[in-house]
Amino acid sequence: MVLPVIAVENIRKTFRLSREQRRERGGVARGATVDAVAGVSFTCQPGRIFSLLGPNGAGKTTTLRLIATMLRPTAGSIRVGGHDALAHPERVRRVLGFLTGSTRLYDRLSPDELVRYHADLHGVPRAQYQQRRDEIFARLGMEGFARQRIGKLSTGMKQKVSIARTLIHDPEVLVLDEATAGLDVVASRGIVELIRGAKERGKTVLFSTHRMGEASQLSDDLAIIHEGRLLFSGAYADFTRDMRTASLEDEFIRIVEEARA
């Protein structure tokens, strides 16, 4: 039996509502909490692409942040690459590459400086760094702007820098949180190629998205999350086989609306 690269078991994440959030919810009492993730379990198998779908506020970002050890779960367990995320968060981060659509870069650094910084943080040895850097920069066509300030680069160029930064330590697992959000078709293609390329190299990818086209193109496995709970988790092939509507998008909407009702 092949061990999963990511194993999420019954995780819960409870947040205390801020004063602003309490006001928005009509004067909820002080100390009130909300479960952003409520008992979520799933596994990602090695070398496969797992997509996490859900409407806004469903708990996708929180789930991915829990897996990336940026947040600690209130309950449940997470293992990534065989490491317990609670006991050894640094070991988990060592095997993980994380990219979000909202992440910006350090405008005052050059791509070279930024990628080097992340390589150093991940403890990439100097000799390996140069080889990886040259390979990634060549693959993404970044040599032409490697020494320019990031603040002066176009969105597409910045996207390439983000990808290079994510890949420089050659992570076993890629976690992408709505990485194509706000990008145009060309820049989004870069992310899609990143995911495909990672799979070809035997890496495991977990990504969240709003774009059903991307999910249908890339997914080996899929989960749908709504209000912190999973409505579906399984192989993409199984999901499409049992669909009651014509497309992934229609089926997604049907499932979410059924849950709301």
Place this chain on the structure above:
Amino acid sequence: MSTIFTVFRKELLDTWRDRRTIVFMVIIPLLLFPVLFKIMFTVQESQADKERAKTLRVACLAPEGTAQRLVEMLRGGEGIEVVADVPRDSIMAFTRDGRLDGAFVVADDFDATLSELGPGRIDFYYKSTDDQGIARARLRKIADAFEEALLVERFEGLGWKRNIVEGVDLRTHNLASTQEQIGKQVGGFLPYIFVIFCFMGSMYPAIDLGAGEKERGTLETLLTAPVNRFHILLGKFGVIVLSGLVSAVVSIGGLYIGVRQSREIPDEFFAMVTRILGVDTILIVLSLLLPLTVFFAGVLLSISLTARGFKEAQSMISPLNIAVIIPAILGMLPGIELNAVTALVPVLNVSLATKEIIAGTIRAPDLALVYASLVVFAVLGLWGATLWFRRESTIFRS
């Protein structure tokens, strides 16, 4: 350790390339004093020159007799024009509206009072606001010379010596050394500069490395690196502390340039100050500033991390300037001494201790207490920032 250095090196590079930080850390501290002194002394000097060169229009209403000698003395004064025929009831109005620079009105019974050995009354009208009293001083000098001439005549007439009215020949001898005197004067001002610029220099890097990084979304990426959060914090801390210290040192450089270019300050005084402010004194003062800056960095970074963005952090931190300025000013006031209580108050203790160090009158137990207090506050600052940096609700607040 290497992680701390990696973060430190990157943050330093990033900070060094930020124009706002450089303006607050280097440009303002370096240029403030030379520019301020230049403007101040130039304006003051040109105003004083103008006043000195100005022909003063004076009225002197004096009855016949001795008082006419005052009119003559005024006429003989350099740059003085005695205006005749000014009506008595217009004297005040003319002086107020500037038609006259001054006026003397001698009492009608002036001679009668003098003959009884009394003081003859003279009213002197002038309007002094921003001319540094130069016009008044010039006219007063003539009036004083007139009085002195009358007194000499009076004493001669009585067969007395001029100094008969001086009961005591008081000769004062200040036994405080020059270093002590200068230390208490200059030493009150220098720590104020050190502390203020130290705080100002730390402020922008703290905002940028905390709230700025949150706003840019780069902090999230940084937290996915396999490094201890405390090490990330220490790397950021190092840059904030260094910026504060650099700013303080640069401000002293700026002050040095400002003083050096100023003709108002005598060379001997300047040479004395530079002799007193030796390398050892500067190093001791910097050693006091180091823990104080760590404390500042802790407070600033904690606030910066709780803010949603750069602007919010700026508006939260700005009022803190007052909290730093007040104890720094208190340290400049005479009568507030370094003791077991004031040695425990951050900022005030650095201010007072620096004053004592420059004057060469610092006592070892007081200095030890200041260090102990500063180290405790520095640890508290670092601990506070660490707590905030570990709080998920702070880091991911948006």
